[in-house]
Amino acid sequence: MTMRLSSVRKTFGSHAALDDVSLEIDTGDFFVVLGPSGCGKSTLLRAIAGLEPIDSGDIHLAGTQVAGKGLHQPPEARNVGVVFQSYALWPHMSVRQNVAFPLETAKRAGTYVTARTNNCLETVELTPFADRKPADLSGGQRQRVALARCLAQGAKTVLMDEPLANLDPHLRSAMEAELAEFHKKSGSTTLFITHDQREAMALADKVALMWDGKVLQADTPEGLYDRPVNERVAGFIGRSTILSGEILAVRGERALVSLAGHAVEIPCPQDTEIGMARIIVRPEHVRTTGEDRDLETVVDRVTYRGGFWEANVRLDGQEQAVLVNIPHKAAAGDSLAISIDGGWVLPA
Amino acid sequence: MTMRLSSVRKTFGSHAALDDVSLEIDTGDFFVVLGPSGCGKSTLLRAIAGLEPIDSGDIHLAGTQVAGKGLHQPPEARNVGVVFQSYALWPHMSVRQNVAFPLETAKRAGTYVTARTNNCLETVELTPFADRKPADLSGGQRQRVALARCLAQGAKTVLMDEPLANLDPHLRSAMEAELAEFHKKSGSTTLFITHDQREAMALADKVALMWDGKVLQADTPEGLYDRPVNERVAGFIGRSTILSGEILAVRGERALVSLAGHAVEIPCPQDTEIGMARIIVRPEHVRTTGEDRDLETVVDRVTYRGGFWEANVRLDGQEQAVLVNIPHKAAAGDSLAISIDGGWVLPA
Amino acid sequence: ADVSGKLVLYTSQPNKDAQATVDAFSAANPGVEVEWVRDGTTKIMAKLRAEFEAGAPKPDLLLIADMVTMEGLKAEGRLMAHEGADVSAYDPAIMDDDKTYFSTKLITTGIVYNTNAPIKPTSYKDLLEADAKGKIAMPSPLTSGAATIHMAALTSNPDLGWAYYEGLADQGANPKGGNGGTYKAVAGGEKLYGFVVDFLPIRNKLEGAPVEFVFPEEGVSAVTEPVAILSTAQNPDAAKAFVDFLISEEGQKLASSQGYLPAHPAVAGPEGFPARQDIKLMDFDPAAALESDAANKMKFTEIFGG
Amino acid sequence: MTAIFRTERLTLVFLVLTITAICGLPLLLLFKIGLTAEGSLNIAPLLEALQSRSVLRALWHSLESSALSALFATILGTALALVIGLTNVRAKGLLVFLILLPMMIPPHVTAIAWIQALGPASPVLRWLSIAPELGSDHPLYSREGLVLLLTLQHSPLVFLLVRAALRSFPRELSDAARVSGSGATRMLVKITLPLLSPALMAGFALAFVAALGNFGINALIGIPARYTTLPVLVWRRLASFGPDVLPNVAIISVILALVALVAIVIQTVLQKRMRSALVGLPQAPLDIALGKHRLPVEALLWLFVASVLLLPAASLLATSLVKTYGLDLSLETLTLSNFAEVLWRQSVTLRAFANSTGIATLAALVIAGLSILLGYFLVSRKAGQRLMAGIAGSQAEIAFAVPGLVMSIAFILAFIRPLPIVNISLYGTLWIILIAYVSCFVAVGLKPVVAAFLQMDMSLEDAARVSGAGFGRRIRKIFAPLVAPAAASGGILVFLTAYNEVTVSALLWSTGNETIGTTIFNYEDGGYTTLAAAMSVVVVLATIVIMVAMNALTKKVPAGTIPWRS
Numbered sequence A, B: 001m002t003m004r005l006s007s008v009r010k011t012f013g014s015h016a017a018l019d020d021v022s023l024e025i026d027t028g029d030f031f032v033v034l035g036p037s038g039c040g041k042s043t044l045l046r047a048i049a050g051l052e053p054i055d056s057g058d059i060h061l062a063g064t065q066v067a068g069k070g071l072h073q074p075p076e077a078r079n080v081g082v083v084f085q086s087y088a089l090w091p092h093m094s095v096r097q098n099v100a101f102p103l104e105t106a107k108r109a110g111t112y113v114t115a116r117t118n119n120c121l122e123t124v125e126l127t128p129f130a131d132r133k134p135a136d137l138s139g140g141q142r143q144r145v146a147l148a149r150c151l152a153q154g155a156k157t158v159l160m161d162e163p164l165a166n167l168d169p170h171l172r173s174a175m176e177a178e179l180a181e182f183h184k185k186s187g188s189t190t191l192f193i194t195h196d197q198r199e200a201m202a203l204a205d206k207v208a209l210m211w212d213g214k215v216l217q218a219d220t221p222e223g224l225y226d227r228p229v230n231e232r233v234a235g236f237i238g239r240s241t242i243l244s245g246e247i248l249a250v251r252g253e254r255a256l257v258s259l260a261g262h263a264v265e266i267p268c269p270q271d272t273e274i275g276m277a278r279i280i281v282r283p284e285h286v287r288t289t290g291e292d293r294d295l296e297t298v299v300d301r302v303t304y305r306g307g308f309w310e311a312n313v314r315l316d317g318q319e320q321a322v323l324v325n326i327p328h329k330a331a332a333g334d335s336l337a338i339s340i341d342g343g344w345v346l347p348a
Numbered sequence C: 001a002d003v004s005g006k007l008v009l010y011t012s013q014p015n016k017d018a019q020a021t022v023d024a025f026s027a028a029n030p031g032v033e034v035e036w037v038r039d040g041t042t043k044i045m046a047k048l049r050a051e052f053e054a055g056a057p058k059p060d061l062l063l064i065a066d067m068v069t070m071e072g073l074k075a076e077g078r079l080m081a082h083e084g085a086d087v088s089a090y091d092p093a094i095m096d097d098d099k100t101y102f103s104t105k106l107i108t109t110g111i112v113y114n115t116n117a118p119i120k121p122t123s124y125k126d127l128l129e130a131d132a133k134g135k136i137a138m139p140s141p142l143t144s145g146a147a148t149i150h151m152a153a154l155t156s157n158p159d160l161g162w163a164y165y166e167g168l169a170d171q172g173a174n175p176k177g178g179n180g181g182t183y184k185a186v187a188g189g190e191k192l193y194g195f196v197v198d199f200l201p202i203r204n205k206l207e208g209a210p211v212e213f214v215f216p217e218e219g220v221s222a223v224t225e226p227v228a229i230l231s232t233a234q235n236p237d238a239a240k241a242f243v244d245f246l247i248s249e250e251g252q253k254l255a256s257s258q259g260y261l262p263a264h265p266a267v268a269g270p271e272g273f274p275a276r277q278d279i280k281l282m283d284f285d286p287a288a289a290l291e292s293d294a295a296n297k298m299k300f301t302e303i304f305g306g
Numbered sequence D: 001m002t003a004i005f006r007t008e009r010l011t012l013v014f015l016v017l018t019i020t021a022i023c024g025l026p027l028l029l030l031f032k033i034g035l036t037a038e039g040s041l042n043i044a045p046l047l048e049a050l051q052s053r054s055v056l057r058a059l060w061h062s063l064e065s066s067a068l069s070a071l072f073a074t075i076l077g078t079a080l081a082l083v084i085g086l087t088n089v090r091a092k093g094l095l096v097f098l099i100l101l102p103m104m105i106p107p108h109v110t111a112i113a114w115i116q117a118l119g120p121a122s123p124v125l126r127w128l129s130i131a132p133e134l135g136s137d138h139p140l141y142s143r144e145g146l147v148l149l150l151t152l153q154h155s156p157l158v159f160l161l162v163r164a165a166l167r168s169f170p171r172e173l174s175d176a177a178r179v180s181g182s183g184a185t186r187m188l189v190k191i192t193l194p195l196l197s198p199a200l201m202a203g204f205a206l207a208f209v210a211a212l213g214n215f216g217i218n219a220l221i222g223i224p225a226r227y228t229t230l231p232v233l234v235w236r237r238l239a240s241f242g243p244d245v246l247p248n249v250a251i252i253s254v255i256l257a258l259v260a261l262v263a264i265v266i267q268t269v270l271q272k273r274m275r276s277a278l279v280g281l282p283q284a285p286l287d288i289a290l291g292k293h294r295l296p297v298e299a300l301l302w303l304f305v306a307s308v309l310l311l312p313a314a315s316l317l318a319t320s321l322v323k324t325y326g327l328d329l330s331l332e333t334l335t336l337s338n339f340a341e342v343l344w345r346q347s348v349t350l351r352a353f354a355n356s357t358g359i360a361t362l363a364a365l366v367i368a369g370l371s372i373l374l375g376y377f378l379v380s381r382k383a384g385q386r387l388m389a390g391i392a393g394s395q396a397e398i399a400f401a402v403p404g405l406v407m408s409i410a411f412i413l414a415f416i417r418p419l420p421i422v423n424i425s426l427y428g429t430l431w432i433i434l435i436a437y438v439s440c441f442v443a444v445g446l447k448p449v450v451a452a453f454l455q456m457d458m459s460l461e462d463a464a465r466v467s468g469a470g471f472g473r474r475i476r477k478i479f480a481p482l483v484a485p486a487a488a489s490g491g492i493l494v495f496l497t498a499y500n501e502v503t504v505s506a507l508l509w510s511t512g513n514e515t516i517g518t519t520i521f522n523y524e525d526g527g528y529t530t531l532a533a534a535m536s537v538v539v540v541l542a543t544i545v546i547m548v549a550m551n552a553l554t555k556k557v558p559a560g561t562i563p564w565r566s
Ligand SMILES: Nc1ncnc2c1ncn2[C@@H]1O[C@H](COP(=O)(O)OP(=O)(O)OP(=O)(O)O)[C@@H](O)[C@H]1O
Pocket: A135, A136, A137, A138, A139, A140, A141, A166, B012, B013, B015, B017, B035, B036, B037, B038, B039, B040, B041, B042, B043, B044, B085
């Protein structure tokens, strides 16, 4: 079920919604696409599903070319399951009928259809709502119907466009677990669009970050988080601060960096060279307890984050304020000593 | 601009979507409503806006009764701004026209309309899309149009139904900042529905948690997080574990609790009595470093959360696994010593 | 009397003819402004009925196809007598004894056939021959006034009677709407024979249409396009002047010039028509026809179905 | 209550009163004649009529032919709309145009043309040597023939309606079906058609009621086929000229009204069940690639258009070019004199053009406006408003179902006297015809609009209300543009229907206030078939010019308003 896109382009008017996108997704992978609003995620999904003809490039699904020069296999022939961002529920059918539709389309036996439909409705906790029309459901309930419909189809390639965006965190984790389970059991190749990084990190085998029609980096979650290829990726994934420092020495995959006059050891790419560099530091790399707190900072702004406060602190000679998690409230202007014990040197 | 609901009921068929809801929202407050999917959040908003006539109870806006026995002021007379969960953009109007509509409806001067529309479009970063039709926008862009339209209206009462659900975290924080700014400047009373607790915590003056048509607790974010009124609230807000322990002694607002044979001091409500109790413990109350780690646990499951791992660890004599954040990966079966230095004794 | 003011005329004459008639009258009576409405008899009568019902009939004068209808209106007291009218020159059979309505021309119904037809009928009975089976068109008495009178005349003829209509039904004759439709069916070759009013085939033959009109030996029935003044007329003086004009020799010549057989025996018929004295009219009593009207139509329906 | 609220209620009251005054009142006056004797209610004649064999037979024939033809028209119209709306056939604009064109020819003229074209004298069939034997029974003179012509006449109604509905169809609903694995056919059957059902229902109802009240085809085919329908029965009763004409007609009209009423009730119940608001943004319509089937499909479409349009149009044209009816068209018989006659010598022609164009346009505009308002109330979320609007809507529906001729009698009854208070008499002016058109054709314009309202996502209204927009502004800024394509389809239907109608103005026209339909009919009736044909040809050409001229508006009106422009 490998999914392969090579140099796919799709423009709306003069705007390139997909700009030379190449991706390779292995069979059975759970592949998450992240990216800011309007960067082309939904367009990517629609192109793979066959809902949007592409301008150039090729798309292969499970070894068969489905789109390319002069070729455009229609969506119904591609056998991909899709959860639409806007749900796209059929208003004239009950919840149950919506979910059963792909199964009936595939001419499955009646008892199988009933059993599987019930099963999928159970999964999304909608059994009591089975006979309602979509118009009589809440936003999150509608989204779950869309999810159940896609699950029921049981396609080997599944595309999901922010399927959990409208759910509360608990239902969301429950659904995540179900999705992971389902994914594992079915062995389907899944492309999952989300803007929730936590979700991406928790679910993904691989994550791709899209930006303005392009794929900036496709990597494992840890790779993307710990070793971003550029500032944009670093800035987008997780909370972070970008500092400038001077690389004093490189030893394998670690570099000795001078920050605000203090030397710190920080992981770095293999070909890092001595000289000025940009360094990314995340809150968990910053300590506010312990003995070696030798960097003096001033608190700029504090926000409550449930259980802890997030502080922006100013470090001498740095443009950006450093993000720090502190266990107790602090006021702007307070001084705070910190130490940095991690981070990443961005490739030049 | 105080908003007051007393004993509001609204049923769909036999299902009570709003079940005796009473709320008081102070002028200028940023009031966030949290709750699981289908609990009645959108219905609450629609009732306040006048879009859904209520079955019984009263609603007052800014000191005037707008709904009650035999009274139902129509929405257009209530002057509330609304961001709809489904956006409800007018497909025949361009983005600009959508945003300008409430201003033109209010018969504002042409130059003012133009200026303010441009300003709101700028706020939501949609200036380049001003002349598109909604159908040609991405999901997040549509949501931003809905937001801009509501901002433009400049109503003193603003109701928002998950206005940021479809945005990536960065745009989301930017929007949050804008909303906070707008809220402060305009002095409007805002009712904000979200399922993102981080958002709720960051923005809210007060948070209400809804459940199955009822308001379980309405409090400050810290109150809701630190001092939930019952297990349901505790379980819904933030990540937490509920443990059983025995209260050995109460001293003012702190209780000495015996957990797995070790005594721990934990905050408690004033009228707590000696005896068995349920205790809520959050990951930030659990230490895995330091000297006093006297509780022995076994790791059950570990999930990567970006920068740290979340572990479920088993503690002797407790049903629920305790949630712990650990800085390095651990395997299931590893043993881990922890200490608990906080939490909350749930009211009986 | 003072002949001036507005005069309202409802007529079923074709447009062109109505216009010519009104123009000629106006030329003779410049003080009168004639407002006229033209439509098929059925519609004119429907309109008039509605106006009666609403209690505000608009016309002073009625110029419509047949005497039976006039007889009916007379019986309801809707017509005004015009004692001064000079009808001495006319056949009394076509003028009302009480001088409430006056025939203005003779529109006869005879046989029309397509020139491609195998038989050239001369008698009504020729249409009962085997060759004509399935090829006969006729207007329905249920919708056409002239056909009603034709039916009344033929069935009261001792030689023909209802047996003749039954014979037509056996021939598969198919009564269609009106004269126009029948004529078109025959001219278009869809049917080959039919009953139709004289002027349609006679006029069109002159233009080259493939049709021939026959005055059968049994005679023809005729509608006489009577004119009458309504008892509710607003301008009776002008109305009387209009009636006088129509039955004057001058008025009759006008009818002839429009292509109709004038009712006045002394006025020559138009081109294509035989001389007046060569045309045999079948006996016809409008009062009796009115009385038996419903029964006739019922019988017709029984024979021909719906 | 606020002032805003009052506008809404006032508007509703105004609507109901207006429609009652122009639809209900005239009918009531007419029904009164049939149902009262000496001032008290007397339904004996009605019961008698309902037991009369001829009435029952006509009633059955009417129901049968209307239902069958409506069914076929719905199938045909929908199929055309779907093929043109959803696939990649070429020259869509032109096709739409040509499919609508037959509506431009008055129904009785179409009927005559078809009779001619398929009869023994048909030049086309003769040339193909398959013409029926001279004098033999005409194949169209049968129930099937009647149903066929009614179907052809009314399928453009359904076509326009369905096409308007397709425009507001969210693309994603089709997308979801396709990724679920369903091919085009299953998607049509399971998703598209059910979601279009309000429009299909409306189309069926419109075609049904139109066939019920159609006079031209019922008379020209039904009479020779001895297949008497209620409108023909009405005509027969009228042709008896006696004093009991009006009571008779009134009673048959009551029966027709009852049939229409039953149809309305059924339709309302069904539509309520089928109602499903389409949440989502309408996007560029589907463009299903037909692949190798495209050519055959296109060929089929063009063949259909050619046979439905060319056959009657050609025979019409041929007739208009010969000196007298019945001559074969050849170089010797060819003449333009008929055109010269109608265009230059008969002042009535141009007057009729001016009159019909004027009042048909006005009627279309007025009805489009009324429909948007009435449609809003008909789908209102307040039961009281729905009921009030439903009362008005039913009256409009009955006015459409009752044959035009009967309506014009009713109009005489209602408007012959000067209007109270203002003391102006409308009788004998063009205004009475305009009012009659509005009265009779509101139902036509209303249908597509109601279908559009039924599909609308009501949160769009909610958004406008919370933006502070009162009733008037919501109507103007939100609803009117959103249902504009449907209202325009309705308006165009009204225009086309009114432009050529014969029966409504039959008794209401007067000298100087002629309409195209009555003029053609009078030519025809007076035996000037060739002039009638010439005038019809001119009408068709003029309509084409009008339609082409409307292209210029494309940029100024909401997308989809002009059906043949996408
Ligand atoms: N029109 C309706 N008819 C019947 N039931 C309805 C209707 N609208 C909402 N409901 C039901 O009322 C309950 C509350 O719905 P509501 O839309 O307020 O939920 P919500 O809290 O906004 O959920 P979500 O977070 O999923 O949007 C749900 O169970 C829903 O199914």
